[in-house]
Amino acid sequence: MTDTQTTSIPSPAPASDREPLLKVTGLTRHFPIRSGLMRRQTGAVRAVDGIDFTVNAGETLGVVGESGCGKSTMGRLVTRLDEPTAGKIEFEGTDITHLGVGAMRPMRRDIQMIFQDPYSSLNPRHTVGTIVSAPFKLQGVQPEGGVKKAVQELLELCGLSPEHYNRYPHEFSGGQRQRIGIARALALKPKMIVADEPVSALDVSIQAQVVNLLDDLQQELGLTYLIIAHDLSVVRHVSDRVAVMYLGKVVEIADRDSLYRSPMHPYTNALMSAVPVPDPRRRQRAGRERILLTGDVPSPINPPSGCRFRTRCWKAQDICSSQEPPLVALKTGHQVACHFPENAPSGNAPAETAS
Amino acid sequence: MTDLQKTPADAASAPAPAGDPFLSVRDLRIHFDTDDGLVRSVDGVSFDLHKGRTLGIVGESGSGKSVTSLGIMGLHRSKRARISGEIRLNGEDLISAGPDRVRQLRGRELAMIFQDPLTAMHPYYTVGQQIVEAYRVHHPQATKKQARTRAVEMLDRVGIPQPDRRVDDYPHQFSGGMRQRAMIAMALVNDPSLLIADEPTTALDVTVQAQILDLIRDLQEEFGSAVIIITHDLGVVAELADDILVMYGGKCIERGPAETLFDAPEHPYTWGLLGSMPRLDRELQDRLVPVKGTPPSLINVPTGCAFHPRCPYAALTGGRSDSEVPVLAEAAPGHHAACHLPAAERHRIFAEEIAPRL
Ligand SMILES: Nc1ncnc2c1ncn2[C@@H]1O[C@H](COP(=O)(O)OP(=O)(O)OP(=O)(O)O)[C@@H](O)[C@H]1O
Ligand SMILES: Nc1ncnc2c1ncn2[C@@H]1O[C@H](COP(=O)(O)OP(=O)(O)OP(=O)(O)O)[C@@H](O)[C@H]1O
Numbered sequence: 012m013t014d015t016q017t018t019s020i021p022s023p024a025p026a027s028d029r030e031p032l033l034k035v036t037g038l039t040r041h042f043p044i045r046s047g048l049m050r051r052q053t054g055a056v057r058a059v060d061g062i063d064f065t066v067n068a069g070e071t072l073g074v075v076g077e078s079g080c081g082k083s084t085m086g087r088l089v090t091r092l093d094e095p096t097a098g099k100i101e102f103e104g105t106d107i108t109h110l111g112v113g114a115m116r117p118m119r120r121d122i123q124m125i126f127q128d129p130y131s132s133l134n135p136r137h138t139v140g141t142i143v144s145a146p147f148k149l150q151g152v153q154p155e156g157g158v159k160k161a162v163q164e165l166l167e168l169c170g171l172s173p174e175h176y177n178r179y180p181h182e183f184s185g186g187q188r189q190r191i192g193i194a195r196a197l198a199l200k201p202k203m204i205v206a207d208e209p210v211s212a213l214d215v216s217i218q219a220q221v222v223n224l225l226d227d228l229q230q231e232l233g234l235t236y237l238i239i240a241h242d243l244s245v246v247r248h249v250s251d252r253v254a255v256m257y258l259g260k261v262v263e264i265a266d267r268d269s270l271y272r273s274p275m276h277p278y279t280n281a282l283m284s285a286v287p288v289p290d291p292r293r294r295q296r297a298g299r300e301r302i303l304l305t306g307d308v309p310s311p312i313n314p315p316s317g318c319r320f321r322t323r324c325w326k327a328q329d330i331c332s333s334q335e336p337p338l339v340a341l342k343t344g345h346q347v348a349c350h351f352p353e354n355a356p357s358g359n360a361p362a363e364t365a366s
Numbered sequence: 367m368t369d370l371q372k373t374p375a376d377a378a379s380a381p382a383p384a385g386d387p388f389l390s391v392r393d394l395r396i397h398f399d400t401d402d403g404l405v406r407s408v409d410g411v412s413f414d415l416h417k418g419r420t421l422g423i424v425g426e427s428g429s430g431k432s433v434t435s436l437g438i439m440g441l442h443r444s445k446r447a448r449i450s451g452e453i454r455l456n457g458e459d460l461i462s463a464g465p466d467r468v469r470q471l472r473g474r475e476l477a478m479i480f481q482d483p484l485t486a487m488h489p490y491y492t493v494g495q496q497i498v499e500a501y502r503v504h505h506p507q508a509t510k511k512q513a514r515t516r517a518v519e520m521l522d523r524v525g526i527p528q529p530d531r532r533v534d535d536y537p538h539q540f541s542g543g544m545r546q547r548a549m550i551a552m553a554l555v556n557d558p559s560l561l562i563a564d565e566p567t568t569a570l571d572v573t574v575q576a577q578i579l580d581l582i583r584d585l586q587e588e589f590g591s592a593v594i595i596i597t598h599d600l601g602v603v604a605e606l607a608d609d610i611l612v613m614y615g616g617k618c619i620e621r622g623p624a625e626t627l628f629d630a631p632e633h634p635y636t637w638g639l640l641g642s643m644p645r646l647d648r649e650l651q652d653r654l655v656p657v658k659g660t661p662p663s664l665i666n667v668p669t670g671c672a673f674h675p676r677c678p679y680a681a682l683t684g685g686r687s688d689s690e691v692p693v694l695a696e697a698a699p700g701h702h703a704a705c706h707l708p709a710a711e712r713h714r715i716f717a718e719e720i721a722p723r724l
């Protein structure tokens with residue numbers, strides 16, 4: 012339990028040895044909306060609305076997408092913190108979609124979550140020591156050298172000081188609290204970590220440490236990550252593949268380089284163009300290069316017919332409102348759901364070259 | 367209907383402002399008594415901010431950025447907090463003003479977008495009720511209906527879909543980013559003269575982020591507001607800030623115009639900061655280069671320059687780095703840094719070792 016701080020890094024398993032660790036099919040979560048005296052259901056927030064993807068052992072799938080498009084909900088579903096309305100979740104070939112609390116317990120060790128909100132995810136009445144050691148207690152694990160030592164090592168590993176053991180969350184800054192959450196998630200050395208915005212509360216130098224740390228842990232322990240983040244530069248750095256979500260759907264999923272070099276979905280193109288460039292001299296130009304999304308921001312309560320992006324898409328045609336574009340592979344390792352994709356290899360256009 | 371079409375005004379080329387600053391902070395110190403000892407969260411920070419200008423505050427996590435801004439807002443109530451120095455808003459000192467006076471100013475003159483959406487939003491009231499309340503405190507003549515219309519309008523402006531329906535949702539029914547936007551709507555509802563935005567866009571995707579930054583620029587253009595933006599996203603500060611202040615260990619270690627801070631940063635910590643960020647406008651690096659070491663303890667702050675245990679150049683200052691606290695000194699016009707390295711030496715190191723890697 013205590014060797015997470017070792018820094019020697021064996022080379023990662025070759026890609027061919029990888030197999031899907033997590034497989035998700037038709038995953039759906041609708042939150043009922045109730046109103047009136049009888050609290051009758053009058054509608055539903057279609058937070059996650061039929062998504063399919065796989066994550067291979069040892070790889071990192073990055074997930075990006077607009078705020079409210081269902082990323083956190085998806086993360087909570089695959090870690091089984093929330094019940095799906097429909098669909099199937101398989102972990103190492105086992106269907107875990109509806110496993111009860113008891114049957115899920117051994118799985119919990121294997122799949123850990125790092126939460127988006129470093130404030131509400133830590134119990135304010137517990138010391139850091141109690142928080143980080145909670146997984147040991149829950150799982151009845153007795154780490155070598157004792158709980159306190161293990162926790163202090165985890166704290167150090169995450170850039171905190173062992174002397175923080177007896178302090179309370181409110182005494183820490185946002186970034187420090189996020190590191191406490193990461194230390195807790197690492198305690199049981201899980202196989203897979205679902206990280207919801209793991210570094211967005213961190214300043215860039217700590218962010219770099221945590222990204223490198225996640226990297227090292229992945230190589231050393233063969234960890235698999237599902238990383239939800241909105242920072243496209245961080246996602247590019249950490250991911251092997253990237254999924255782009257929009258309003259409860261996956262609209263594009265591709266190998267990292269393919270996605271960043273030739274994004275196909277118009278929404279992905281808009282995202283890429285809006286990334287703020289850390290160069291004040293470029294701000295005028297950045298303003299002009301940005302693809303400006305106009306039109307109604309749709310609601311997951313009654314999403315647009317056909318393509319959900321059509322209310323804001325500059326390429327939308329009639330077919331976009333009548334037919335939902337399926338997610339299809341337009342080239343190896345690159346799937347997109349759009350009737351008129353950008354950068355698409357087509358019969359008369361030369362296929363994208365590797366560089 | 368959300369208006370995403372405004373092109374950002376370029377404030378960077380605006381001339382340096384004349385006249386009295388709207389906000390003036392002098393030697394601000396905020397320390398906390400804890401069981402482990404005195405935490406020097408903010409330890410002698412000074413800066414000026416004029417109307418219509420934007421100051422970006424960056425720096426390490428735990429360096430005192432949020433504590434500084436909560437101090438300006440008069441929100442350190444705990445008996446364990448010790449505050450000294452001066453915070454003048456429009457000439458009036460907020461530290462000596464009573465809590466009632468500060469409360470009066472808060473919301474209208476001073477507003478803050480909190481890093482932690484849950485401190486600003488109450489779980490038992492709907493999002494709409496909270497924005498309405500914030501509006502009516504400063505607009506007592508407004509009817510309930512007017513206030514509600516204003517709340518829906520604000521939710522629309524921050525890009526909440528179907529604002530007329532979602533105005534009646536409770537905060538837990540919003541996603542992280544939606545909660546953040548609701549809080550932004552609440553902070554902007556009274557068109558404040560000074561807006562402090564603490565990590566306003568951390569939970570937002572870039573298209574919404576761009577929209578929020580436009581909204582802040584609009585506020586500034588329309589009402590000449592002064593803005594402090596705290597963020598670790600250097601892309602965001604580069605887009606928005608006229609001046610940048612870098613904090614480390616409770617102190618301001620560098621301060622200057624945005625352009626020179628990015629082009630010719632003076633302080634070794636700032637070099638580390640700029641060097642550790644992944645950038646989409648650069649080739650993919652194999653590995654990020656973090657600032658080595660751990661953040662300083664604020665109870666036992668390192669002697670001399672608080673950065674010295676982590677600074678690769680500490681040995682070049684003839685022993686001063688670990689014995690003498692460097693003071694902020696002008697290194698270039700309007701650009702200050704607190705480092706013992708002679709300016710010429712710093713410029714050489716930057717040009718030879720740092721700039722090629724950025
Ligand atoms: N009420 C308090 N009691 C004791 N220490 C505190 C208190 N509030 C903040 N601190 C300490 O003050 C320091 C500065 O905290 P602050 O929240 O200002 O950091 P920050 O620069 O905003 O960091 P981040 O980027 O992570 O948000 C931290 O070390 C924190 O632990
Ligand atoms: N408990 C709930 N009850 C009702 N609606 C919910 C609930 N939780 C989430 N939602 C809704 O589901 C949608 C997706 O929310 P989710 O938190 O998954 O978004 P997200 O992609 O993580 O966004 P962000 O980037 O802002 O964190 C949102 O419209 C949200 O309001």
Ligand code: SF4
Pocket residue numbers: 276277278318319320321322324325326327328331336348349350351352
């Ligand atoms: S399917 Fe049509 S509306 Fe949707 S993204 Fe493609 S072009 Fe735009």
Ligand code: SF4
Pocket residue numbers: 633634635671672673674675677678679680683686687692704705706707
């Ligand atoms: S004063 Fe010394 S330790 Fe501090 S930044 Fe300058 S060289 Fe480094």
Ligand SMILES: [Mg+2]
Pocket residue numbers: 082083084127207541542543
């Ligand atoms: Mg989320």
Ligand SMILES: [Mg+2]
Pocket residue numbers: 184185431432433481564
């Ligand atoms: Mg903070």
